[in-house]
Amino acid sequence: MSAKEAKAVTPLDQRTPKGPDVADEELLEMYYFVRLARAVDERMWALQRSGQAAFVISGQGHEGAQVGAVYAIDREKDWLVPYYRSLASVLVKGMPPTEIFLIQLSKATDPSSGGRQMPGHYGHSGHKILSTSSPVTTQLLHAAGLAYAAKLRRTGEICITEVGEGSTSEGDFHEALNFASVHKLGVVFLVENNGYAISVPASKQMAVPNVSARAAGYGIPGVTVDGSHVVDVYAAAREAVARARRGDGPTLLEVNVPRLTAHSSDDRQEKYRSAEEILHTKARDPMHVFEAELRAWGVLDDARAQEIADRIRREVDLGTEIAEAAPLTDPATATRYVYYEPDMPSERGR
Amino acid sequence: MADRRYLDAIRDALHEEMARDERVIVLGEDVGRKGGVFGVTDGLFEKFGGDRVLDTPLAESMIIGVSVGMAANGLIPVPEIQFADFIHPAFDQIVSEVARMRYRSNNDYGCPMTIRIPYGGGVHGALYHSQSIEAFYAHIPGLKVVAPYTPADAKGLLKAAIRDHDPVLYLEHKKLYRLIHSEIPDGDVVVPLGPAAVRRPGRDLSIFAYGLMAHEAIGAAELLASEGIEAEVVDVRTLRPLDTATILASVARTSRALIVHEDNRFGGFGAEIAATIAEEGFHFLDAPPTRLCGPEVPAVPFAQPLEHWFMPNAEKIAAAARALVAY
Numbered sequence: 001m002s003a004k005e006a007k008a009v010t011p012l013d014q015r016t017p018k019g020p021d022v023a024d025e026e027l028l029e030m031y032y033f034v035r036l037a038r039a040v041d042e043r044m045w046a047l048q049r050s051g052q053a054a055f056v057i058s059g060q061g062h063e064g065a066q067v068g069a070v071y072a073i074d075r076e077k078d079w080l081v082p083y084y085r086s087l088a089s090v091l092v093k094g095m096p097p098t099e100i101f102l103i104q105l106s107k108a109t110d111p112s113s114g115g116r117q118m119p120g121h122y123g124h125s126g127h128k129i130l131s132t133s134s135p136v137t138t139q140l141l142h143a144a145g146l147a148y149a150a151k152l153r154r155t156g157e158i159c160i161t162e163v164g165e166g167s168t169s170e171g172d173f174h175e176a177l178n179f180a181s182v183h184k185l186g187v188v189f190l191v192e193n194n195g196y197a198i199s200v201p202a203s204k205q206m207a208v209p210n211v212s213a214r215a216a217g218y219g220i221p222g223v224t225v226d227g228s229h230v231v232d233v234y235a236a237a238r239e240a241v242a243r244a245r246r247g248d249g250p251t252l253l254e255v256n257v258p259r260l261t262a263h264s265s266d267d268r269q270e271k272y273r274s275a276e277e278i279l280h281t282k283a284r285d286p287m288h289v290f291e292a293e294l295r296a297w298g299v300l301d302d303a304r305a306q307e308i309a310d311r312i313r314r315e316v317d318l319g320t321e322i323a324e325a326a327p328l329t330d331p332a333t334a335t336r337y338v339y340y341e342p343d344m345p346s347e348r349g350r
Numbered sequence: 351m352a353d354r355r356y357l358d359a360i361r362d363a364l365h366e367e368m369a370r371d372e373r374v375i376v377l378g379e380d381v382g383r384k385g386g387v388f389g390v391t392d393g394l395f396e397k398f399g400g401d402r403v404l405d406t407p408l409a410e411s412m413i414i415g416v417s418v419g420m421a422a423n424g425l426i427p428v429p430e431i432q433f434a435d436f437i438h439p440a441f442d443q444i445v446s447e448v449a450r451m452r453y454r455s456n457n458d459y460g461c462p463m464t465i466r467i468p469y470g471g472g473v474h475g476a477l478y479h480s481q482s483i484e485a486f487y488a489h490i491p492g493l494k495v496v497a498p499y500t501p502a503d504a505k506g507l508l509k510a511a512i513r514d515h516d517p518v519l520y521l522e523h524k525k526l527y528r529l530i531h532s533e534i535p536d537g538d539v540v541v542p543l544g545p546a547a548v549r550r551p552g553r554d555l556s557i558f559a560y561g562l563m564a565h566e567a568i569g570a571a572e573l574l575a576s577e578g579i580e581a582e583v584v585d586v587r588t589l590r591p592l593d594t595a596t597i598l599a600s601v602a603r604t605s606r607a608l609i610v611h612e613d614n615r616f617g618g619f620g621a622e623i624a625a626t627i628a629e630e631g632f633h634f635l636d637a638p639p640t641r642l643c644g645p646e647v648p649a650v651p652f653a654q655p656l657e658h659w660f661m662p663n664a665e666k667i668a669a670a671a672r673a674l675v676a677y
Contacts, residue, residue, distance in 0.1 A: 110456075113456050114456030123455050125459060131458060135442055141412055141419065142415060142416075142422065145422070148416060171439070
């Protein structure tokens with residue numbers, strides 16, 4: 001068991017109550033998104049196991065941190081540059097469950113790629129979510145470029161980008177943080193540290209206990225937050241967003257999160273994680289931690305919880321139905337859009 | 351008409367495009383106050399300021415990766431890779447991100463940018479300041495690749511590249527910067543990406559080349575003319591998309607094809623031209639499509655006799671042409 005995995009969630013009675021400036025309705029919306037992401041994620045696995053989807057890459061365990069972080073930006077105005085576990089983030093940013101299932105089932109109307117990419121490669125210009133690839137960490141430079149353009153054009157936009165802790169070993173991680181720091185760009189670099197890069201533990205990935213320690217090398221704040229506590233992440237992210245908005249530069253925000261599933265549907269984590277560790281990880285499930293907090297704070301009761309659960313079930317079922325009925329991809333379209341075609345309206349690039 | 355060197359023509363295009371469209375920005379190593387290690391971006395910093403003429407950290411993946419984000423958020427970046435030899439750290443960004451952005455997003459995002467790349471040998475640059483890298487990138491759907499030879503094309507093709515909706519690799523030959531000058535048209539003249547140019551008509555063979563090798567091919571044609579051999583020189587100038595119609599039409603006239611580049615032959619760009627001629631113009635041919643390329647060593651060696659041994663030139667091209675005509 002890695003040091004990261006051994007970390008326990010801070011017991012509720014040792015924690016300060018919710019911040020005074022977070023309204024109950026906001027907390028409940030965050031809770032809705034955490035549960036929605038989990039329900040959508042579980043449905044993605046069900047679709048894979050029933051043979052309808054070829055592949056799943058999961059965000060289970062990361063939902064609390066993503067919701068807390070993305071909730072801190074201006075969801076209309078700001079940019080999200082996601083990675084393959086960013087399901088909760090893209091939901092908060094505005095993609096409805098139906099669009100996620102169109103992606104998961106690789107349908108022609110998959111809004112991210114029209115069925116060209118594997119599931120989990122989110123992107124959507126309408127929601128200001130940049131298209132994602134599979135080589136890890138490349139997107140951090142894209143986030144810095146988006147923020148540079150925002151600064152030059154004085155749009156007031158900032159950018160949040162997400163990456164796993166394994167990706168911080170890539171050169172692009174350094175190059176992006178360096179460039180963004182030199183130019184004091186409005187970027188929040190969110191590192192979701194789930195302790196593993198597929199099977200390689202964080203202790204084999206880096207010699208420092210926390211990714212955030214690396215921020216010192218760029219002269220920027222580095223913060224580590226327990227990602228199971230949504231409100232703590234939200235508070236840290238708000239600070240990072242405010243700093244970005246002021247033009248003071250980027251923040252390296254690390255969230256420690258549990259990885260509740262295997263890396264993907266093609267991975268068997270029992271080979272490299274003990275049963276005891278997997279069990280322990282479940283105790284850090286942000287959905288349960290957050291629910292207990294909300295109940296302790298008097299924000300959530302059985303009736304509200306049931307109401308939210310019912311709403312989510314309807315949305316997930318409806319989204320699945322719509323996606324299942326959606327048209328398959330047509331090989332006749334597979335040669336489109338290698339280059340610009342004059343007839344197409346939706347392109348943002350120019 | 352103004353008499354401009356190749357280098358001046360590139361600089362003129364950058365000045366004019368930056369003045370025309372405030373979305374255009376230049377970024378790279380030493381492109382600002384210094385004006386580039388070759389002086390190509392000279393004067394841009396003073397005219398357009400450091401925010402639009404950006405001296406970047408020394409990191410090529412960063413230069414291209416940041417340009418991807420800029421392009422997605424309303425700018426038209428013109429990143430410079432200081433030497434083609436140093437582009438390799440950016441290969442992933444160019445191939446996995448730049449080239450695929452439109453296709454992978456099903457046209458939700460484009461990636462308009464022009465990557466300026468000084469390349470080529472014959473400048474005492476040795477293994478790491480002489481490389482030709484066109485074959486790596488011309489292979490990739492989603493990219494466009496140009497390699498101008500004349501000053502007029504250097505200007506007009508750069509303007510076309512900057513105004514294009516898609517990413518363009520603009521290969522400028524370092525030896526041409528100050529080697530050649532010529533009259534170029536006044537005003538905003540754009541040379542479209544794609545069409546090849548027949549620089550010299552001929553009946554006995556066609557020589558296909560680009561960049562410095564187009565210049566050497568002209569020299570070879572002049573040598574051959576004194577011997578009664580009339581070589582047609584086709585300046586390919588856009589490698590992707592490749593103007594196969596002009597290439598095949600030339601072979602139809604001459605029945606012989608000599609393809610010249612300074613990159614090594616095995617898997618080089620010339621193989622694509624040769625294969626196209628063999629597949630689509632076989633019935634025109636009186637001799638096998640033939641390549642004259644850099645030798646099969648990893649890169650251009652430094653010492654003057656070694657560099658001379660490496661580089662194709664007018665004499666070597668003329669010799670290959672004589673052999674082909676005698677086939």
